[in-house]
Amino acid sequence: MSIKLSSIVKRLEEVYPPNLAEDWDRVGLIAGRPSSPVDKVLVAVDPVEKVLAEAVAKGAQLVVTHHPLYLRGTSFVAATDPKGSLVHGLIENGIALFNAHTNADSATGGVADCLAQAVGLEDTRPLIPLDEHTGSGRIGRLSAPMPLREFASKVAQSLPACPAGILVGGDLDAPVSAIAVSGGSGDSFLADARRAGADVYICADLRHHPASEHLEGGKPYLICATHWASEWPWVPKCANMLQESFPEEIEVMISRICTDPWAARITPENKDC
Template sequence: MSVKNQKIFDWIEEWAYPELVADKDRVGLLVGSPADEVHKVLVTLDVTGDVITEAEEENVQLIVSHHPLYRDPIPYLRSDIYPSSHVYRLIQKGIALYTAHTNLDAAPGGINDILADRLGLVDIDLLLPTVEEKLYKVVVFVPVGYEDEVRQAMCSQGAGWIGGYSDCTFQLEGTGTFRPLEGTSPFIGETGQLEKASEFRIETIVPQKKLKKVLKGMVAAHPYEEVAYDVYPLENKGVKMGLGRVGKLPEPLTLADFAQKVKDCLDLEVVKVTGDPERSISKVALCGGSAMFFLEHAIKRGADVYLTGDVRHHGALDALDQGIAVVDAGHYGTEQVVIPVLADYIREKAKEAGEELTVVVSRIQTDPFKYL
């Protein structure tokens, strides 16, 4: 048995919503076809020549990466010029490439939540909200006796969630009318005759990312040949999502102790630190990868320290002058944490779907730096 690429992409995008992708980011299917069959998936932070070799040796049909193979458009497809040479090689070997980047950074449970969880932060909030989930009201009319089946089908696909409550719906009994015309096969009534049917009006709330699945499940469970339903956009406030997180340590630590905690939690040999090692750290702002451009947001949120990667000389001086400590745990160090989580997620989705799919984590160390 095998799985089509598109099904795996759908699973990933249920978590890392496409709406969270930053402008000009290269995400999604970069090489290959959605219709290709997959038996084995390789999950990696970066796509390097060594990773492609590993994929070949592992007989992989799909690479799922966090970082895009290329950032700028490729004007040609040549085997002798990087990075098109890697694309050329993937095509030759029949290996597809899919990337979840900034959408996985911002997703609930993504990189920044993983970092916050590893550090044991509490009272966690978004550092920079970027997207507010759109909500819809779905109303469907169901013949008496089938209301529970249709309602369950909708809720099982993600309808009816309000805060900490699931299966939130409302139903009202009434009378529906319809006249089956020539060529129809009515579940109730006769062709050409006006039918008055006892029906329930069922309504519930649905987030945008779940809307297609809810409607598909609803129609599949509904006994009518033509399902009467309405979809209304709502002004209700949906879940906010975005980049970075801010939270508190359970107990204050010195900056030196916090830096050691970061090393321990992320399995790092070294981190760079700016600020007095003895200063007290209670409130932490963080953003995985290269995100020093969010420093001002960390300051506005009253953070004592900002954890990120790729901190440059002048950025560190800016932080010192504004009284906030910085811990640079590296681009690789702050993002590698998501790879085993992403692999486990794909495995679990395949198991839930009853699909046979092998998912492996790359063994290639893609941190380009050595610390001597």
């Protein structure tokens, strides 16, 4: 059994409406013929070579990723360039590529909701709402307060393992309960997390100066995960949605390959920070 690519694209856009994407974003079908038949789908975070190799090995005709291949325009897709090589690999192997980026961040059941659920939040709502259920980030609460150190350990265990781990900023012994989250880069929402009354804000890619200046002003304390790990909880959710939407027509597979750029975290022995 199989189904046309256009039917899968339609379903993805129903769940992750393109109109929820930021103006600067690029979402939707990147490569592929809408009339092509699909019977195997691979869902991943990043459209990179190792994910393409996994799709080829597993016989997928469609890869669904969170991140776009080209966020900015390009004039060349020669195979001498890594992204151009990926385009050639997709076409040569008959594999379509679709992405849902900031529209999947904001949508109900999207990246933000999946991250909030992964770290155990209850009574969640959008941090920067578009309406009652959609918008950027989420804020909720823990079932019971716990020290920041204990909660950070829980976050590390709840997210997929990757070499870089997580970073924590704040009073490690302070009790925390109100938690804000945003998958991926999140320093633009630091002020929003503070205004919302969060004790902790979880995101990725925090830079030194914004994090330092923020913590000088107090809560929310910060937990900085890696970009891939903070967004990966969406992958199985998206895969399950597609499998339930087309139970007889397609097989949906989950990519568990860590596509963070970091290979290891090396800390000096017997040295105090």
